[in-house]
Amino acid sequence: MKRITITLSIACIAFTAGAQINFPALYGNNSNLAGSRYMPAMIGMDRAGVQIDLVNLYAYAGNSTFNRSLSEDILNNPNPSNQTVDEVLAKIKDKNEAFVGVAAQPLNFSFKVGERLAFGFNWAERFETRLSFGGEFFRMMWQGNKPYAGEEVSLGPITANAVYMREVGITGAFKALESDELKLWVAARPKMMRGYLSLYAPDNDIRVFTEQNGKYIDLTFDYDLNTAFPGDGEDLNPFEAAGSGFGFDLGGNLQIGERLHASLNLVDIGGLKFTENATNFSSVQTIRYRGVEIDDIFTNAVIRDSVLFEELTAYTETNEDYTHPLPTKLVLQGAYRIPGTTAGGNEYYKHSFFFTIIQGLSKHSTFGTYNILSAGAATDLGGIFNVGGNLNLLNFNQLQFGAFIGARLAFIRLGVGTSNLVPLILPSSFSSDVNFTLGLSF
Amino acid sequence: MKQKNRLALALSLFATLALSWQACSPLNPDNIVWEPEFLGPIVYTVLDPVEIANAAADTIDYDSQADQLQIPNFQYNQSINTGPVGPVDLPEEFDALFDLFNNITVNSGKVFLWFENTWPIAVGAGSTIRATDSVQGILFEYTLQSDVQPGEMFETEIEITNKTMEFGFTIQWIDFQSPGGNNVTFQSGNDLVLYYDFELEDFTIAIVKPNNEYVLEDESTFEFEFEGDSDIEQDVTGTFSFFLENNLPSGIELEMKLLNGLGDTLYSFFNGQSVVLPTPQIDGNGYTVAPTEVDLIDAVDISDIDQLQDATQLYTRTKFITPASSMLVVDNDNYIRIQLTADVKIKAQ
Numbered sequence: 001m002k003r004i005t006i007t008l009s010i011a012c013i014a015f016t017a018g019a020q021i022n023f024p025a026l027y028g029n030n031s032n033l034a035g036s037r038y039m040p041a042m043i044g045m046d047r048a049g050v051q052i053d054l055v056n057l058y059a060y061a062g063n064s065t066f067n068r069s070l071s072e073d074i075l076n077n078p079n080p081s082n083q084t085v086d087e088v089l090a091k092i093k094d095k096n097e098a099f100v101g102v103a104a105q106p107l108n109f110s111f112k113v114g115e116r117l118a119f120g121f122n123w124a125e126r127f128e129t130r131l132s133f134g135g136e137f138f139r140m141m142w143q144g145n146k147p148y149a150g151e152e153v154s155l156g157p158i159t160a161n162a163v164y165m166r167e168v169g170i171t172g173a174f175k176a177l178e179s180d181e182l183k184l185w186v187a188a189r190p191k192m193m194r195g196y197l198s199l200y201a202p203d204n205d206i207r208v209f210t211e212q213n214g215k216y217i218d219l220t221f222d223y224d225l226n227t228a229f230p231g232d233g234e235d236l237n238p239f240e241a242a243g244s245g246f247g248f249d250l251g252g253n254l255q256i257g258e259r260l261h262a263s264l265n266l267v268d269i270g271g272l273k274f275t276e277n278a279t280n281f282s283s284v285q286t287i288r289y290r291g292v293e294i295d296d297i298f299t300n301a302v303i304r305d306s307v308l309f310e311e312l313t314a315y316t317e318t319n320e321d322y323t324h325p326l327p328t329k330l331v332l333q334g335a336y337r338i339p340g341t342t343a344g345g346n347e348y349y350k351h352s353f354f355f356t357i358i359q360g361l362s363k364h365s366t367f368g369t370y371n372i373l374s375a376g377a378a379t380d381l382g383g384i385f386n387v388g389g390n391l392n393l394l395n396f397n398q399l400q401f402g403a404f405i406g407a408r409l410a411f412i413r414l415g416v417g418t419s420n421l422v423p424l425i426l427p428s429s430f431s432s433d434v435n436f437t438l439g440l441s442f
Numbered sequence: 443m444k445q446k447n448r449l450a451l452a453l454s455l456f457a458t459l460a461l462s463w464q465a466c467s468p469l470n471p472d473n474i475v476w477e478p479e480f481l482g483p484i485v486y487t488v489l490d491p492v493e494i495a496n497a498a499a500d501t502i503d504y505d506s507q508a509d510q511l512q513i514p515n516f517q518y519n520q521s522i523n524t525g526p527v528g529p530v531d532l533p534e535e536f537d538a539l540f541d542l543f544n545n546i547t548v549n550s551g552k553v554f555l556w557f558e559n560t561w562p563i564a565v566g567a568g569s570t571i572r573a574t575d576s577v578q579g580i581l582f583e584y585t586l587q588s589d590v591q592p593g594e595m596f597e598t599e600i601e602i603t604n605k606t607m608e609f610g611f612t613i614q615w616i617d618f619q620s621p622g623g624n625n626v627t628f629q630s631g632n633d634l635v636l637y638y639d640f641e642l643e644d645f646t647i648a649i650v651k652p653n654n655e656y657v658l659e660d661e662s663t664f665e666f667e668f669e670g671d672s673d674i675e676q677d678v679t680g681t682f683s684f685f686l687e688n689n690l691p692s693g694i695e696l697e698m699k700l701l702n703g704l705g706d707t708l709y710s711f712f713n714g715q716s717v718v719l720p721t722p723q724i725d726g727n728g729y730t731v732a733p734t735e736v737d738l739i740d741a742v743d744i745s746d747i748d749q750l751q752d753a754t755q756l757y758t759r760t761k762f763i764t765p766a767s768s769m770l771v772v773d774n775d776n777y778i779r780i781q782l783t784a785d786v787k788i789k790a791q
Contacts (some may be wrong), residue, residue: 080474082475082477144480144788213683213685214482214683217483290483292486293485296662297487297756298489298497300662
């Protein structure tokens with residue numbers, strides 16, 4: 001029986017540094033279409049013949065350093081002191097990262113053709129950023145450089161990755177294998193992308209060496225900054241793309257018997273090549289600062305500070321095309337799902353248990369090489385309400401706990417989900433995310 | 443300009459994202475005392491041979507006596523009528539343009555010549571000014587193209603290129619000529635003073651006089667101000683250190699003072715004494731092997747120079763003491779370097 005479902009997922013806060021993964025979409029009974037971003041073959045596995053997400057919004061922000069506890073300490077301290085600053089500096093790591101991103105899907109639909117084929121179309125507006133910064137920079141700003149005399153100090157990493165793109169993909173899913181014990185759906189999603197903004201500084205560093213007695217300071221610059229903006233660089237035009245690209249999502253879902261499921265996926269393969277208004281700034285040099293030169297000391301002493309400024313700001317500028325990589329990820333999932341039948345005779349999963357491994361594969365992308373181990377569980381009440389949660393371990397050191405609830409009311413799907421509720425319970429979490437989906441299904 | 447704007451936009455994005463965190467902070471700066479310690483060089487100056495040579499080359503004048511013009515019936519303070527004068531060679535005069543070098547091979551330089559005709563007769567076209575060095579090599583020669591009338595100023599600039607100059611110099615008028623005049627009176631002691639100034643731009647090599655002492659004494663005016671302007675209440679404590687390098691084939695005694703606009707001493711560096719920079723090792727060809735270094739760590743307490751902002755002039759007295767070597771050579775690699783380094787703690791609130 002065909003049903004129409006609208007899904008509404010309400011934003012929740014999830015505090016997971018760098019985990020731009022919408023786990024409710026992966027674990028919810030009613031979110032196959034949204035989850036297909038990570039597991040493309042999911043479009044063929046819903047009982048609905050047609051799924052339409054009218055709105056699917058996912059946004060996240062996080063960092064690896066300032067957790068809720070520290071942030072509250074700072075915000076609630078009416079009389080911060082040097083000790084407060086010292087405590088904050090002590091918490092700043094050698095490498096810190098911050099993430100902000102939005103993935104909005106104005107239109108996302110799929111439909112089945114027979115029992116073995118399914119097709120999908122998705123349009124996504126994606127804005128993703130990832131910044132990395134070193135802790136020594138802040139400590140040196142607070143303490144000065146004298147405590148570092150005689151040693152070389154890296155102020156990096158200083159990396160920046162920001163991209164805004166429009167993605168249009170077409171998914172084809174095929175039931176490649178069907179027997180009493182095995183069902184295998186495989187899927188591929190080629191996608192075209194248009195890039196509207198890019199800031200790509202993948203691996204930069206500034207190192208400082210202060211001679212023991214202060215005779216000189218060596219500044220070593222090693223940076224590569226690429227930018228591309230719409231328009232001609234002065235009159236920004238948000239409708240004019242600065243680059244384009246081609247990507248792939250690949251995946252396969254295997255069902256073994258009635259209850260065992262496995263999924264292997266490789267998503268966001270590819271990148272955007274920015275060709276319009278691309279500018280590359282780079283500098284690899286060591287400048288030995290020995291003071292500002294005073295010239296003509298015998299006659300009319302003149303400060304030659306402009307020479308120093310020119311040295312410090314010297315960089316190579318080119319207009320070469322460059323490629324901004326997509327955040328390629330490997331998504332592995334195993335699931336144990338107990339099927340059931342609704343009073344109306346529709347099949348659904350009464351209880352589900354998931355274990356998911358996500359591994360970032362592109363070091364300089366917005367996801368980097370983060371990994372997430374996630375365990376999830378969901379239960380369904382009569383094929384109408386679906387509730388569940390997830391327990392994640394990010395990079396083997398940050399714990400996350402999320403929850404979601406969804407409803408499938410006739411042709412309407414409703415859902416609330418979050419990847420992490422830890423910040424509401426524990427003060428040791430770092431980030432947040434938001435998910436909103438509105439859809440129909442037949 | 444367009445590219446700069448893009449960079450500015452990119453950096454602005456960096457800054458916006460980075461500072462957004464700070465913008466959320468309610469930190470009250472009144473309760474936080476920032477006390478960073480900074481160690482590093484502040485200013486330095488490098489005295490190279492060109493600068494030393496130009497500082498040493500003061501303007502030199504050549505007095506031409508009116509009674510040497512060989513005008514018949516010439517007498518001071520008496521009106522006479524005189525016909526055309528000359529050509530006549532006025533006696534040469536010796537000048538030591540530099541006293542540090544025996545000779546210098548100039549790639550490029552300039553001689554500035556000027557005089558005011560203080561005589562009651564014109565200095566005629568065709569009159570020639572000639573400068574020779576100590577081996578009679580002609581440094582420059584300039585012939586006036588037109589008359590310079592009484593009371594008129596004359597000035598010219600002469601390029602010197604690819605010439606080895608032996609010191610010192612002699613200068614003289616040769617073929618001095620004048621159309622003469624009627625009822626002219628030469629006042630007693632009325633001399634015509636010819637000034638010339640040599641500006642070295644580039645050189646290849648210079649031979650230094652051995653076993654010699656030479657002193658440069660200068661007062662230079664700053665073309666900058668020490669005064670700062672900050673709304674932040676701050677206190678700076680610490681010391682300054684001097685790091686000096688001598689890579690000239692000469693010992694150096696250096697004295698430095700800060701003066702106010704009236705020439706009064708506000709602060710004497712090196713405890714009012716001269717700091718001695720030993721002569722570097724000299725190789726067999728007369729070149730320095732490596733610079734000598736003098737480190738004066740924590741030489742000046744910052745509290746001792748509170749009057750620094752009133753200083754407008756720097757007095758330097760540089761004494762060169764050349765060793766008794768058969769050959770002493772300087773080229774563009776030789777220098778004296780003076781560096782001021784700060785070791786300070788800033789307390790800002």
